[in-house]
Amino acid sequence: MHAFIYFKVLKESLRLAPPVVAIQRNNTEDLIVNGVKIPAGSNIELNNYALSRDQRFWDEPETFKPERFKAETNRNPYAYFPFALGPRVCIGQHFAMIEAKVIMSKIFQAFNFSLVPGVELRCINDMTLQPLDKTPLYLTLRKGDN
Numbered sequence: 364m365h366a367f368i369y370f371k372v373l374k375e376s377l378r379l380a381p382p383v384v385a386i387q388r389n390n391t392e393d394l395i396v397n398g399v400k401i402p403a404g405s406n407i408e409l410n411n412y413a414l415s416r417d418q419r420f421w422d423e424p425e426t427f428k429p430e431r432f433k434a435e436t437n438r439n440p441y442a443y444f445p446f447a448l449g450p451r452v453c454i455g456q457h458f459a460m461i462e463a464k465v466i467m468s469k470i471f472q473a474f475n476f477s478l479v480p481g482v483e484l485r486c487i488n489d490m491t492l493q494p495l496d497k498t499p500l501y502l503t504l505r506k507g508d509n
């Protein structure tokens with residue numbers, strides 16, 4: 364798999380299964396959003412998981428489609444923030460992306476993966492989004508790639 368594909372797969376994974384499901388912010392001034400007044404000092408939750416499933420921003424939101432992360436896009440830049448945005452953005456985001464790509468390239472060069480039939484991948488939000496159950500997989504060695 365080409366490195367750019369890893370990048371898109373990773374971004375799509377972070378869209379459908381954002382490790383940080385939501386972030387919270389307090390507004391310092393009164394806000395009016397879509398005609399709704401939000402008084403200063405409110406606790407506002409910005410939910411990544413819900414936004415990723417919003418058809419206003421994503422075509423077939425529940426479908427895993429890494430190709431949606433092509434370079435040129437006119438998507439709203441605030442529709443995707445697995446590492447948050449603004450002054451308190453994750454300081455480790457570039458490190459995390461590089462680390463994940465290195466790990467993916469190592470394991471995907473060595474193995475093919477498939478879910479054991481009948482196994483459903485279910486998640487729970489426990490500070491971070493995590494697998495709810497054990498997720499048994501079949502691993503087969505990729506021949507001739509190592």
Ligand code: HEM
Pocket residue numbers: 381382383386387444445446447450451452453454455456458459
């Ligand atoms: C896939 C991996 C990661 C994800 C999805 C992630 C996501 C986030 C998010 C959403 C925030 C904002 C939290 C908030 O404001 O409530 C955050 C903050 C932060 N992250 Fe990450 N992070 C990841 C990896 C890392 C790594 C590897 C490091 C350090 C090497 C790191 C260090 C930090 C720090 C220090 C903050 C606080 C920044 C601040 O408040 O000024 N993160 N991260």
